[in-house]
Amino acid sequence: MDDFAALNRTIERVVGIKTSNYKEDYIRRRVLSRMRISGNESFADYHKYLLSEADEKDLLRNALTINVTEFLRDPEVFSLVRQQVLPEILKKKTRIRIWCAGCATGEEAYTYAMLARDLSFTHEIDCTIYATDIDRKVLEKAREGVYDARALKNLNERQIQRHFTRTEDGKYEAKPELKSLIRFSHHDLMTNIPAARFLDLVSCRNVTIYFNEKQKTDLVRMIHGSLGMGGYYVMGKTEYLGREVEDLFAPFDPIQKIFIKK
Numbered sequence: 256m257d258d259f260a261a262l263n264r265t266i267e268r269v270v271g272i273k274t275s276n277y278k279e280d281y282i283r284r285r286v287l288s289r290m291r292i293s294g295n296e297s298f299a300d301y302h303k304y305l306l307s308e309a310d311e312k313d314l315l316r317n318a319l320t321i322n323v324t325e326f327l328r329d330p331e332v333f334s335l336v337r338q339q340v341l342p343e344i345l346k347k348k349t350r351i352r353i354w355c356a357g358c359a360t361g362e363e364a365y366t367y368a369m370l371a372r373d374l375s376f377t378h379e380i381d382c383t384i385y386a387t388d389i390d391r392k393v394l395e396k397a398r399e400g401v402y403d404a405r406a407l408k409n410l411n412e413r414q415i416q417r418h419f420t421r422t423e424d425g426k427y428e429a430k431p432e433l434k435s436l437i438r439f440s441h442h443d444l445m446t447n448i449p450a451a452r453f454l455d456l457v458s459c460r461n462v463t464i465y466f467n468e469k470q471k472t473d474l475v476r477m478i479h480g481s482l483g484m485g486g487y488y489v490m491g492k493t494e495y496l497g498r499e500v501e502d503l504f505a506p507f508d509p510i511q512k513i514f515i516k517k
């Protein structure tokens with residue numbers, strides 16, 4: 256076994272990320288980046304370093320699960336969800352269940368919670384959002400629901416006033432009525448077991464870009480299985496269904512990457 260393969264086995268064991276499910280080139284680039292930062296020149300050196308430095312496991316996990324996210328990421332997608340998707344679901348029922356899979360630090364889950372709160376002025380709605388991620392560190396931050404002003408750049412003043420309170424140190428905390436809609440929990444999408452079933456909407460955005468083709472297909476099948484009949488699947492703008500599984504869904508808006516379970 257070469258040094259990179261040996262390092263991968265150790266990563267799977269001590270970092271808890273199944274590297275073989277990701278594109279090899281992606282893992283290699285992330286590892287090389289950590290090697291540069293930590294001053295290790297070879298995979299063998301970095302392997303020893305990873306085993307001896309307690310903090311490096313977390314640092315590598317962060318590097319491998321890039322947690323970039325934002326409120327209302329791709330605003331046109333969320334306009335469509337607010338104006339068409341959620342009202343369509345509400346024609347048939349008042350109880351809406353959403354799974355935000357790969358929620359990172361929570362901005363996407365709070366975005367759905369804001370949409371649901373806003374709709375409650377005109378519709379009867381009882382919404383639960385299951386928000387999951389493989390990275391426990393980001394989930395801690397998501398549960399806190401405290402963001403600095405920069406993170407709120409996509410929100411207007413009315414949205415900030417309605418959904419956040421200013422903290423003493425000048426940050427913004429999601430109001431309790433927003434937090435109460437969301438259940439954050441740890442979940443690995445590669446286990447192929449959904450976090451919930453009979454869902455009305457699954458939002459799994461900008462997660463599969465690091466997955467290999469088989470993992471992507473398995474994930475789409477798993478999401479299909481987690482949705483109730485006619486449930487919605489919201490993907491990232493650069494993601495695609497894949498030929499093997501595209502027949503499982505009908506397009507709702509293929510440009511905004513919203514599909515309906517067949």
Ligand SMILES: C[S@@+](CC[C@H](N)C(=O)[O-])C[C@H]1O[C@@H](n2cnc3c(N)ncnc32)[C@H](O)[C@@H]1O
Pocket residue numbers: 320321322323324325328356357358359360363387388389390393442443444445459460461462491
């Ligand atoms: C780029 S962020 C996307 C966040 C959000 N969905 C968005 O679109 O803004 C990708 C997230 O997917 C999570 N992730 C990566 N692999 C995962 C897996 N196997 N299971 C669950 N979450 C995973 C990462 O930890 C990270 O928080």
